[in-house]
Amino acid sequence: MPSLSDLKREGLLAPQQRPWPRIIVDEVLWSGAATSVAERRMTLLALWGEAGAVHMALLEQATAEVAVISLNCPSGRFPSVGAQHPPALRLERSLHDLFGLEPVGSPDSRPWLDHGQWGVTAPLGANTPSTPQPPYPFLPVDGAGLHQVAVGPVHAGIIEPGHFRFTASGETVVRLEQRLGYVHKGIEGLMSGASLQQGVKLAGRVSGDSTVAYSYAFSLAAEAALELAVPPRAVWLRALLAELERLANHLGDIGAICNDAAFALMLAHCGVLRENVLRAAAIAFGHRLMRDLIVPGGVRRDLGADGRKAIEAALVSIRQQLPALVELYDETASLQDRTVGTGVVSAELVAQYGAGGFVGRGSGRAFDARRQLCYPPYDQLRFEVPVLTEGDVNARVWVRIREVEQSMALIDQLLDNLPAGELLAPLPAIAADGEGIAVVEGFRGDILVWLRLAAGAIARCHLRDPSWFQWPLLEAAIEGNIVADFPLCNKSFNCSYSGPDL
Template sequence: MSAAELIRRGKPLPCRPVPRHLLAPEDFARLPAALVMQPSLALLSLWAEPAMLHAAFLDEADGTLLLASTPAESGQYPALSPARPGAVRFERMIRDLWGLEAVGGLDLRAWLDHGSWPLTLPLSPRPARNGARPEQPVFLPVEGEGWHQIPVGPVHAGIIEPGHFRFTVQGELVVRLEQRLGYTHKGTLGLMLGKSPRTAARFAARISGDSTVAHSLAFAEAAEAASATTPPPRALWLRAAMLELERIANHLNDWGAICNDASFAWLHAQCGLLREGLLRAHMDAFGHRLMMDRVIPGGLATEPQPSGIAAILAALAAVEAALPGLVSIYEEHASLQDRMVGTGVLAPALAAGFAAGGVVGRASGRGFDARVAFPNGPYAGGPPTMALRQEGDVDARVRVRLAELTESIRLVRRILATLPPGEIHAPLPQRGGEGLALVEGFRGEIATWMALDDGGLIRAVFPRDPSWLQWPLLEAAMEGNIVADFPLCNKSFNCSYSGVDL
């Protein structure tokens, strides 16, 4: 029996757009072995509630979503990490937040909890007051001669999020990179519980500030699915335009920053200038440079200003006019290409094994884009052309971004030219339900699951940022590279610290 068949044998529980299958513990225990035999079933997310484990899968053979759950009343569940290595950090997070242990897990060290929280197991039925002193972090051992370790962070030289990187090197060659995150833990999940989706939307908008539109949209779509609410068409069209504008702004920023880390500051400055023009247009149109708190459950919080729409189109025209010249400069500077090509290679097999999405996955041959796989709104009438490469190096990740810049500009123009008239918001009814949403942010797909109680308040929620499945791959991509290339590799991935510190 395949893993997909095993999941479908579980009791179907109502969830939109696909049911959630409740598996008996003995059936869930068979799932890891079944997953080994069905490599096309990709693990999208893994999370918990008190005494209950949930998993989301994508069957890449036929493009269908599957949700599986199992009781964990004993505080334990069979680990999925031996079959899906992308489950490792989810399992560590589940142990820190809910106190559920993955039996047979590949790595049982703490992840988010550094020992400094006032309470341990904060999302479990009985959180305990923490009276122990924080322990020193434990890193994986390395055996052999001629190696040494370089600790970097969590405080960095730039104004960026905190994260600790432990390099094991031989000379300049990186033998192993290991990350330690959790420094930006905000208790987001706990803050959302018991609130209405409209109230909790502010927390979703701040999961990762550069993806505020994408996370807000995934959260809103999950709430709408749970409550069986359909936003007005005008709201759907405007949301899609905002999502693409966020992608353009971030791809410009990433491209410039990657070049800057290769000591090519001029291109960084040019990209920054173009991005600034776009952010100012966002302010004119939506009243916020990042468009934060504008996407809400049921639609939008505000109607864009006509003058702002004109400013956005003008900013896009400036980007489009500048791109050919900037790309030519990027390609013609041999010293820049020498730093990009062949650096930080992520093998396609690893990208597929971790179900990496977004630029990271598509630059290494994994052809998944939620806008194409599950189109809705304006995407249903014309999904984007997917940019796909096989090289898996820093240059390939740049090339995917450049292709997506052009495609997103085309999409925004088409969407704004075909905006339907009407309302921009529909109220959510106060009813119970469950919903799952996949939204293609600039880093990749965000998978948000939400369960509402009978009063329409959030009983449980889990927003999965793409970075969960991409951070481990950065460790792999750095192996065999020199220490000086870490900034290049790190920025070409551009994983979110905050997005995985729920």
Template structure:
């Protein structure tokens, strides 16, 4: 692959040496000085931090030059257990650096917030993924929330257990009357040890773990993991499998957006929209079950292809689904747009500025609602989206209403994509027995490193993987879009009233499970 003389690869050639066997984008090993030069570049406009993760003695950063869309990984050995912090240039790195400290024992120099993040002193071990795990602290102190000073302030603790059937997360509100002065989150309550569980697993078993990082994004996570493994091993997937994967991804996107639009309206006390949009989401789930044998399409995307082909009547069912949603969805959109009580709650509520979205590198509906129009299906792109026609909706208001409208527009685009895929997908050849062979190839190779960037309904999912020659996973790091979105929820609620928090929170709909790994 030729990368040309663009800013990113010019920088990488100056600060490091390429590491062989990393695909499809290069990985460069650098020094502490080169790492600091990379941090300076990240501090400028037009650069993104895509991910930050570690393994014993080494830290890795995935970076992107947004204009050209070029990606690379930069690696730094940390013999003394420290590395220069990226947080001054990219504040979205703070929580990732705290997680690295908890899991691997590597410390970011000059990290502005060194409190534990994922480790709640309940694991029975500290630094579990390091070469030398330590015993737990005998008398761990309670988590220290940031101090707030001022007259008339009071705190409202919420969670980690909530009234609804949702995952746990703690929110500490500091308020002046009803107005929120500061919101501080404490997450990590559903840490599952995904990275540690994947080590030594055969690719097929690790794929099932990837599919369960965040269940509402099971297709997107499965696709990202599969693409990363296939890149690492140089495996070419059958064309029909590529199109089937995209079909499942768009069904997943549609179902989640329909549910979220209804849930936002419900939090604005308009339950009618939740009921009607839940019916449409159920229609998508039932169609997915009829086409692929699972309502969430879990474990249907696998390394090497797909685990099932679409049912014989699947294409016809999907076209019927598109027609039905195009008939029933627009009237509900009109109700949302013209209902004064809804507009009063969503317009101007929970605003996130474009500058903050860019500094944190937030994507998905959160980023696009505040003017950051990046979409991994377009840049860097992956098959078959370069052959499909669709738009990436962008708004600039950055409020709850804008995030709802991004979802509305994405539903409309996904319906068009489903229609295109059904009509253009390669046919399924039959063997001499009249059977359709499964579009899947063996996942074999000498080992290697791979990375993938896939657009989920929340935004970009990054998966980095190293595969051993025997077909087992040496290291794998999945990065959920929520890592760069959760901090912005704290900014969105500031200056709003406490009663608007559920509305703001649902308009983000960040993943607890995907974040907590």
């Protein structure tokens, strides 16, 4: 089956995409690439469409090289990747909903994003009036003593909407099936024709808890398309913002997971530490979540002396209190009874789905875009990527704990070595064409952004959330566990509802 070198040699190199190539292929090469992904020679990073074409971003395992392959399909049909590689199925269902492109041979043609409420079909494609949809066909239940438990989409709290349908035998979960798409926002449609300034704001609102990572990835992709160099100080400030976001989210997650195991004390203490980070961010950068600070060309706000002191004080409080909290977590038998051995995801499934973040690293997959793809300034920083192999809730907690420690060490290095200089490089005065792609490590895992510029405006932009490849693994993780452990498993994954719903 073809390698990336084979695809480059036999396909047609598209002009103007940077920093990684885009290769136009025929159906034979497209299907061959799908087979290579299914055989784990390559990892599927993303799959998306546009009118008359489909695209697939691939990571070659042996070389850590990234490329995009494209297949023109003027007939609106293309060979299904999901037929060989199940992780692609939801992606294909989504691009069919949005563009009307048909994955030929797909074993699952059900809608994903389209709940029959848009009034049109294929809004980014033919955009024709829709007809009433039949009820969503959940997978059938067959077996003696089985019953179903339906949860959501409205939940008892302020979390986002999602439907979870459990098939159980007594209290034991036999199967979980998810139905998402309730927070579809039309982001990719809004991106078309937008300016870069509008686009980066939209990117920062794909998933609110990852606003820094999304604006970071979007800006890197835009700068690649424009061949725009960013001032060194801005490069380092971006990493500082990203690590503060990672730190705050991990602290919140550790407490929330323990709370779902009825140990509210950890939630209270971790909540205080998270709040300290958010307050420091507000002092340093004017916004608790650091939204709209990263833009194409650099950053919009500098770090002053007061901000540095606030960040350093937050780190001191974490270093003083976290060890005792970790000890409390590790030595509370009732808590360990809930987290150890619960919600196990196998290393094989994680590798098949290319799952990143704490989900992947808790099950032995060591991928971290900061390390493997080595974008600046991480190529100049010292850090470790914590990896465990147990694959359970406890492993995902411990990966977060170790990443908190690593993020604090990275913040120390960033503050100590922050270069002087400008914050923002001006965008080209002449409207340009080009394509750019970027992958950034958010707190959940790797975020991918691909965009095409035409006369300086966004012609097409795709944003891929790490949760695309994590949500299906939650279905596998809960099998064999009791229904009451689902909130605990779900929180240990902490997938974004909003991110994949676009």
